[in-house]
Amino acid sequence: MSRSRLIRRGLISLLLLVFVLFPFVFSNPTYTTIAVFTLIYMTATTAWNGFAGYSGYIPLGHAAFFGTGAYTFAVIAQSNHLGAGYGMFGLIPISGLVAGLVAIPFGLVALRTRRHTFVVITIAIFFLFQLVATNLGITGGSSGLQVVSPNWPGSTYNDPFYFVALGLLVLAVAASWTIRRSRFGLQLLAIRDDEARARGLGVRVGRVKLTAFVISAIPVGMVGAVYAYFVGQVFPQFVFDPLFDLSIALMAFFGGLGTIWGPLLGGLLLEPLQQYLTFSYSVGDLYLIIYGVIFLAVILLLPMGIVPSVSAWLDRRLAGRDRASPPRPAAGGDGDQRPGLVPRPGSST
Amino acid sequence: MSALLEVEGVSKSFGGLQALNLCTLSVESGKVTGLIGPNGSGKTTLFNVMTGYEPVRQGTVRFKGDPITNLAPDRVFKLGIGRTFQLTRIFPRLTTMENMLIATQHREGWLGSVFRTSASLGPERDRAMELLQFVGIEGLANQPAGNLSYGQRKLLEFAYVLVADPDVLLLDEPAGGVNPSLINHLAEKIRELNDQGKTFLVVEHNMEFVMGICDSLTVMHQGAAIMTGTPAEVRAHPKVLDAYLGGEDGEDDA
Numbered sequence: 001m002s003r004s005r006l007i008r009r010g011l012i013s014l015l016l017l018v019f020v021l022f023p024f025v026f027s028n029p030t031y032t033t034i035a036v037f038t039l040i041y042m043t044a045t046t047a048w049n050g051f052a053g054y055s056g057y058i059p060l061g062h063a064a065f066f067g068t069g070a071y072t073f074a075v076i077a078q079s080n081h082l083g084a085g086y087g088m089f090g091l092i093p094i095s096g097l098v099a100g101l102v103a104i105p106f107g108l109v110a111l112r113t114r115r116h117t118f119v120v121i122t123i124a125i126f127f128l129f130q131l132v133a134t135n136l137g138i139t140g141g142s143s144g145l146q147v148v149s150p151n152w153p154g155s156t157y158n159d160p161f162y163f164v165a166l167g168l169l170v171l172a173v174a175a176s177w178t179i180r181r182s183r184f185g186l187q188l189l190a191i192r193d194d195e196a197r198a199r200g201l202g203v204r205v206g207r208v209k210l211t212a213f214v215i216s217a218i219p220v221g222m223v224g225a226v227y228a229y230f231v232g233q234v235f236p237q238f239v240f241d242p243l244f245d246l247s248i249a250l251m252a253f254f255g256g257l258g259t260i261w262g263p264l265l266g267g268l269l270l271e272p273l274q275q276y277l278t279f280s281y282s283v284g285d286l287y288l289i290i291y292g293v294i295f296l297a298v299i300l301l302l303p304m305g306i307v308p309s310v311s312a313w314l315d316r317r318l319a320g321r322d323r324a325s326p327p328r329p330a331a332g333g334d335g336d337q338r339p340g341l342v343p344r345p346g347s348s349t
Numbered sequence: 350m351s352a353l354l355e356v357e358g359v360s361k362s363f364g365g366l367q368a369l370n371l372c373t374l375s376v377e378s379g380k381v382t383g384l385i386g387p388n389g390s391g392k393t394t395l396f397n398v399m400t401g402y403e404p405v406r407q408g409t410v411r412f413k414g415d416p417i418t419n420l421a422p423d424r425v426f427k428l429g430i431g432r433t434f435q436l437t438r439i440f441p442r443l444t445t446m447e448n449m450l451i452a453t454q455h456r457e458g459w460l461g462s463v464f465r466t467s468a469s470l471g472p473e474r475d476r477a478m479e480l481l482q483f484v485g486i487e488g489l490a491n492q493p494a495g496n497l498s499y500g501q502r503k504l505l506e507f508a509y510v511l512v513a514d515p516d517v518l519l520l521d522e523p524a525g526g527v528n529p530s531l532i533n534h535l536a537e538k539i540r541e542l543n544d545q546g547k548t549f550l551v552v553e554h555n556m557e558f559v560m561g562i563c564d565s566l567t568v569m570h571q572g573a574a575i576m577t578g579t580p581a582e583v584r585a586h587p588k589v590l591d592a593y594l595g596g597e598d599g600e601d602d603a
Binding site: 183186187189190192193194196197198199200201202203204205 | 427432513
């Protein structure tokens with residue numbers, strides 16, 4: 001028990017070390033650029049999963065928070081004539097906060113619906129954001145906003161962005177992990193399984209769902225700000241991008257919805273692939289075809305995603321090994337020991 | 350004579366179907382009250398109205414003398430009214446223990462719940478374990494509830510409603526679809542809890558079970574309570590025989 005915990009801690013530290021050392025080993029700006037985008041997507045997917053994976057509600061509108069974060073950053077920077085430098089990263093928490101505030105009315109409206117209706121409503125509200133950004137004066141309309149880029153040396157230019165994004169990723173994972181282990185997370189999982197029943201057991205479902213929704217919007221807004229500063233320009237069609245929603249949803253499903261590691265793995269596998277395809281074939285939309293194929297493959301072959309499938313496979317293997325070794329007392333007890341009490345009509349969901 | 354839970358003149362219709370028609374009922378504190386009636390007589394609908402799952406425009410529900418008509422289910426539960434469902438509803442992807450802990454949430458604040466780990470719930474866990482032992486499924490605490498058999502699910506649902514220590518429990522067909530020895534087990538548990546002062550309102554079709562545990566019975570027919578009395582009185586009453594055997598019955602109540 002504690003040994004497996006020790007192993008897990010060791011693995012996590014090692015993984016973190018790899019991430020910290022990455023830009024020093026692969027210092028080629030092409031690689032670090034890909035890495036920054038990958039971290040942005042991993043963070044967004046983790047945050048999205050912290051709502052979608054636990055509550056069972058699948059929103060396809062988190063790009064609204066990404067764009068809100070990006071625009072908040074750009075608008076504040078431009079309207080105050082802020083220059084460029086490390087201090088600009090201080091705008092990131094503000095961008096996350098604004099995204100979180102925006103998520104409140106968004107959630108209040110969308111969370112009145114469930115299942116497919118919820119998905120469609122989130123897409124619709126997202127398009128309202130895109131429409132507003134394209135037509136408002138403060139957002140620069142369709143010509144977008146420019147952000148002054150810092151004059152850091154080219155060879156290590158990406159590194160500050162990389163480490164800020166890595167910090168946000170760690171934050172998002174910590175939040176997801178805290179939620180998963182909290183009573184609040186338990187309430188969310190209960191909502192996923194049977195919302196009306198959870199309500200009948202005293203769970204204030206409306207408040208729980210809205211809180212989780214807002215919490216999931218904040219990191220997405222923060223990486224939106226990182227994106228704005230990193231790319232140096234904010235256009236409505238790029239920061240309010242429906243493909244952003246499909247991408248993070250696919251990453252979470254691919255890796256394993258509702259797990260901590262799934263979204264990380266999904267983002268780590270898919271985002272570099274997309275960037276690589278864009279870089280090497282200079283066809284920006286090629287990845288969409290590949291994503292389509294992956295989406296189909298996940299639905300057909302790995303409906304639970306990689307992480308749950310692999311851990312189920314590992315469990316089976318370990319169980320098989322246990323059966324081969326000398327018998328040991330059954331752990332956890334078994335209901336079948338109570339013959340009178342246990343009819344098994346085979347109704348296991 | 351003190352009524353813990355009262356229903357007065359409640360009517361509810363679904364389209365053209367009059368599910369409840371000026372229904373009046375009272376549940377005495379510390380008693381086990383049975384609610385019987387043919388299929389479609391409105392028993393489950395009445396439960397739904399009492400626990401906030403179905404809104405009504407006409408009539409009042411009172412708990413300890415205060416009106417609770419149309420309160421949301423979570424509020425009703427927090428006041429001390431627990432219920433189980435005819436078709437057992439548990440959380441299949443959570444473990445049995447996690448299922449038990451859902452109902453313990455009401456004692457803390459909103460942000461507090463985000464930072465409080467579910468593992469840190471010492472006393473709540475102990476209490477939950479006690480209740481699992483009470484119903485006899487403590488060995489399954491760490492199993493996903495989805496792996497439980499139908500009978501075990503019934504016991505789990507019964508146990509997790511008890512976690513919040515409600516004053517009154519509404520049981521919707523607790524003996525439906527379970528084997529005879531489990532029925533006896535349940536009857537025993539209900540009696541034990543009743544001895545400790547819990548009040549029950551039980552919908553049940555199994556007459557032997559109902560007659561065995563109830564102090565008084567209310568018979569429903571076509572959306573109204575047509576009579577109340579001791580099991581012996583009810584059994585002998587001609588109106589009851591009429592409701593069950595004669596007259597035009599509705600369809601299945603869902």
